[in-house]
Amino acid sequence: xxxxxxxxxxxxxxTLFLIATFTFFxxxxxxxxxxxxxxxxxxxxxxAVEAKYGLDKPLPVQYGIxxxxxVQLDFGVSYQFKGANVTELIINRAxxxxxxxxxxxxxxxxxGIILGMIAALRQNTVWDYGSTLIxxxxxxxxxxxxxxxxxxxxxxxxxxLPVGLWENGWQSSIxxxxxxxxxxxxxxxxxxxxxxxxxxxxxxITLAKAKGASGLEIAFKHAFxxxxxxxxxxxxxxxxxxxxxxxxxxxxxxxxxxxxxFVKAINSSDYSLIMGTTMxxxxxxxxxxxxxxxLYGIVDPRIRLTGGNK
Amino acid sequence: xxxxxxxxPPEAFKHxxxxxxxxxxxxxxxxxxxxxxWLRIRKNKAAVVSIFVLLFIILMSFIGPMxxxxxxxxxxxxxxxxxxxxxxxxxLGIFDGxxxxxxxxxxxxxxxxxxxxxxxxxxxxxxxxxSRVWKGTQISLLIALVAAVIDMVIGVAYGGISAFYGGxxxxxxxxxxxxxxxxxxxxxxxxxxxxxxxxxxAIIIAISITGWIxxxxxxxxxxxxxxxxxxxxxxxxxxxxxxxxxxxxxxPNVMAVIIINTMFTIPSAIFFEAFLSFxxxxxxxxxxxxxxxxxxxxxxxxxxxxxxxxxxxIISLLMIAFNLIGDGLRDALDPKMKD
Numbered sequence: 001x002x003x004x005x006x007x008x009x010x011x012x013x014x015t016l017f018l019i020a021t022f023t024f025f026x027x028x029x030x031x032x033x034x035x036x037x038x039x040x041x042x043x044x045x046x047x048a049v050e051a052k053y054g055l056d057k058p059l060p061v062q063y064g065i066x067x068x069x070x071v072q073l074d075f076g077v078s079y080q081f082k083g084a085n086v087t088e089l090i091i092n093r094a095x096x097x098x099x100x101x102x103x104x105x106x107x108x109x110x111x112g113i114i115l116g117m118i119a120a121l122r123q124n125t126v127w128d129y130g131s132t133l134i135x136x137x138x139x140x141x142x143x144x145x146x147x148x149x150x151x152x153x154x155x156x157x158x159x160x161l162p163v164g165l166w167e168n169g170w171q172s173s174i175x176x177x178x179x180x181x182x183x184x185x186x187x188x189x190x191x192x193x194x195x196x197x198x199x200x201x202x203x204x205i206t207l208a209k210a211k212g213a214s215g216l217e218i219a220f221k222h223a224f225x226x227x228x229x230x231x232x233x234x235x236x237x238x239x240x241x242x243x244x245x246x247x248x249x250x251x252x253x254x255x256x257x258x259x260x261x262f263v264k265a266i267n268s269s270d271y272s273l274i275m276g277t278t279m280x281x282x283x284x285x286x287x288x289x290x291x292x293x294x295l296y297g298i299v300d301p302r303i304r305l306t307g308g309n310k
Numbered sequence: 311x312x313x314x315x316x317x318x319p320p321e322a323f324k325h326x327x328x329x330x331x332x333x334x335x336x337x338x339x340x341x342x343x344x345x346x347x348w349l350r351i352r353k354n355k356a357a358v359v360s361i362f363v364l365l366f367i368i369l370m371s372f373i374g375p376m377x378x379x380x381x382x383x384x385x386x387x388x389x390x391x392x393x394x395x396x397x398x399x400x401x402l403g404i405f406d407g408x409x410x411x412x413x414x415x416x417x418x419x420x421x422x423x424x425x426x427x428x429x430x431x432x433x434x435x436x437x438x439x440x441s442r443v444w445k446g447t448q449i450s451l452l453i454a455l456v457a458a459v460i461d462m463v464i465g466v467a468y469g470g471i472s473a474f475y476g477g478x479x480x481x482x483x484x485x486x487x488x489x490x491x492x493x494x495x496x497x498x499x500x501x502x503x504x505x506x507x508x509x510x511x512a513i514i515i516a517i518s519i520t521g522w523i524x525x526x527x528x529x530x531x532x533x534x535x536x537x538x539x540x541x542x543x544x545x546x547x548x549x550x551x552x553x554x555x556x557x558x559x560x561x562p563n564v565m566a567v568i569i570i571n572t573m574f575t576i577p578s579a580i581f582f583e584a585f586l587s588f589x590x591x592x593x594x595x596x597x598x599x600x601x602x603x604x605x606x607x608x609x610x611x612x613x614x615x616x617x618x619x620x621x622x623x624i625i626s627l628l629m630i631a632f633n634l635i636g637d638g639l640r641d642a643l644d645p646k647m648k649d
Contacts (some may be wrong), residue, residue: 015492015493140632142629
């Protein structure tokens, strides 16, 4: 186990190193720069600004400085917001994004588990078809379509909940959370349904039935627990989906989160902010996948983490 | 019910002789794997309906721009923001060109003196939504096709070679995949598109960098499972070449998994294109994709809901159809995975 964790950590570091390198050289290849397009600067002023940001040094030196700073979590200064530190910008924006992400993950998985269990226990009834339909819609309808419909029908037409922004406390988070939760909800509902049906067909469930356990007892005490374990494996992709979703959902509801800032940074070529956010997302997702893998091995010892191909 | 047989007269029964020569007779024509799968998918109503919906959308995306009297990129400012109006249906009180104007329902076509029909209305620049929506659908379908081909070619070849040759080749190839797998797709796609000009080519290249990894892992697992089984050993003993083993023995066994996986790659590729277009990294005007149309419509949702509603409905239908066909194929091709 320790050997496996060590190996995985090394891979994580290597992956992050590659992403950082890749990001750096891509940013250098990009046409134009936020400074060069400023028409009012004289040649000397331009040189001074370049020197200030370290853009006058040869590429390998810039790369070295960049890597060293990255290890110290210093992603430089945003071009867009004058002099603002990228790390601070990201941290300041993290609150709403994390709240939304975690709320959506909890709502989505719990809702999905309930839907999936209903579907499995009432297989081939109206309940099953209903929850399968919700799951298919949840997987198929793009988050931005769902978010804009939600905003229009409930926020604008209904008027019960804030249409956007982050000014009404927790109320503001309700609609975006629902919009984000649809993906995890649909994925976990489908997953739990399939797993439950498979578990319900195993011998130990038949044994429990033969010994006279009630339907509810079998469903919750025996089947549910075992159906739940494999759900951990989809947590990695779910987290990636939440990050993707947050970019559009935060944009639609005008939420001051990391995703909204990232889209703005992309549209205004704020390279250091893009690099910083890219690294932040990468670390986040790689960590999630790592934790999920380790957790899975702990919860289900049958899984051989060393994953041989012999 | 249980005692009913007693009422039958003795003449109703007759002696049957066991005939050894018929015991091995096959009464039904034997079906191969694909015929069997076809019989199973035909019973799945959702999948059958989805196939028709998908065919309809594909057909419309090609003939739609042709049958519309208006071009997809011509701007007619005087015809801007018109709601849908369809000949025939207008007499029923729907799609008659009535829209909101300052909180009141008025026929915008009469008000603006427009004597032509825009079946799906027009956008903010007076472009015909009908042609634009179907043009956009073409883009989504093109992305779907490209993603599927990349998955089938690169993913299958990579996974297959890695597993079939094994040993050091496998080790090296898997180290690369392990690193690539750790990189979030979103990050790669956004970075690639920043470097290249936004557009369809950039999206396709971005998808081809990471899109095949999932498939390669699945194919590798499958080939590893099959390549040491007895039927492959038997073929090898009989002198079959590597090429023949791959073509005749391994590929047919892996085919089901490849098809199922491709069917789920397609909707996610369609979603990715629409997503990128929505955040402004996709196609640039006057080209349209479903994502850019939804982005345009979202901005005008309060005043002109039809601009959002139509492309949103089509992309949702397209995604639902692909997902349901994928589900149906999975159940039909792989009875073990059936829920």
